[in-house]
Amino acid sequence: MELIKRNTDYALRALVHMAETANDTIHPLGELAAVTGAPETFLRKVVQKLDAAGVVATRRGRGGGVCFQKDPDVITVLEVVEAVQGPVAINKCFVSNRECAGRRDCLIRRNLGGIQTDLTDLLREATVGTLARRASQA
Amino acid sequence: MELIKRNTDYALRALVHMAETANDTIHPLGELAAVTGAPETFLRKVVQKLDAAGVVATRRGRGGGVCFQKDPDVITVLEVVEAVQGPVAINKCFVSNRECAGRRDCLIRRNLGGIQTDLTDLLREATVGTLARRASQA
DNA sequence: CTTTTATAGGACTATTTTAGTCCTCTATTA
DNA sequence: TAATAGAGGACTAAAATAGTCCTATAAAAG
Numbered sequence: 001m002e003l004i005k006r007n008t009d010y011a012l013r014a015l016v017h018m019a020e021t022a023n024d025t026i027h028p029l030g031e032l033a034a035v036t037g038a039p040e041t042f043l044r045k046v047v048q049k050l051d052a053a054g055v056v057a058t059r060r061g062r063g064g065g066v067c068f069q070k071d072p073d074v075i076t077v078l079e080v081v082e083a084v085q086g087p088v089a090i091n092k093c094f095v096s097n098r099e100c101a102g103r104r105d106c107l108i109r110r111n112l113g114g115i116q117t118d119l120t121d122l123l124r125e126a127t128v129g130t131l132a133r134r135a136s137q138a
Numbered sequence: 139m140e141l142i143k144r145n146t147d148y149a150l151r152a153l154v155h156m157a158e159t160a161n162d163t164i165h166p167l168g169e170l171a172a173v174t175g176a177p178e179t180f181l182r183k184v185v186q187k188l189d190a191a192g193v194v195a196t197r198r199g200r201g202g203g204v205c206f207q208k209d210p211d212v213i214t215v216l217e218v219v220e221a222v223q224g225p226v227a228i229n230k231c232f233v234s235n236r237e238c239a240g241r242r243d244c245l246i247r248r249n250l251g252g253i254q255t256d257l258t259d260l261l262r263e264a265t266v267g268t269l270a271r272r273a274s275q276a
Numbered sequence: 277c278t279t280t281t282a283t284a285g286g287a288c289t290a291t292t293t294t295a296g297t298c299c300t301c302t303a304t305t306a
Numbered sequence: 307t308a309a310t311a312g313a314g315g316a317c318t319a320a321a322a323t324a325g326t327c328c329t330a331t332a333a334a335a336g
Binding site for chain 4: 197
């Protein structure tokens, strides 16, 4: 099981690449696709989700592309994962209650809630900004 | 994304059920299937993996079934997840190096290793024994 | 005002993973 | 030796993930 799927992996690599230049630089998709190794059409879908989540902004037409919509230092890994993949859950009980419907007697729900919280906290501690700084220390 | 898939969910529910009786009680698969809501043939596969991992032992023939091979208090959730689903990884980089092949310059590998470690630690802290005790305090 | 460049967005397909079934075989014990 | 219970492999089904394609729209340059 992999927590971070390919789409989020592409997103993180693209965002860290962007964080290595001035924050208002506009990066065309072609550039991001080259840097991340993602197919450009696929990366576009990923970027659209980051846009919808308010992480990046996009511009069409000549000179268009992708730039940050907020400071990389306040963009958490959790935020990116959730924007691109959807909610992070330890199991079905924590995804819209569709499995256990919040039943009081649900074993998993009652016992693993703490792990769920700790996991999301972990993902909230890392930001795109910190990743970029650590990445640039060769 | 769900960290705990259905097979592991079944496994945990079955193990906690078993932990609520004497440790050497033999539970036929039919009983475990009824308690967990899993199809019996599917649950058998799950039990086989727990057996291979040394978590439970099985007996064939009349009066046969499944019992603990070690104390529920030393069976960690991580152990169950890994036995049933395979390795827990934050992303491809941490599954047999097949994506980044351990490259020094792999962004994800260098930066998210800490989260990987913290996550497995979380899953190691909970045991079947503690889950069972918390489940029985209605 | 039209050509060029670049993203938007939806429908579609392919691949992989997860879930579950089925059938034959072997072990156990009454 | 009949009945019961798991072993193990081949197979199918369903769902999630990954990726493609086509048409439309926006922006800027000429």
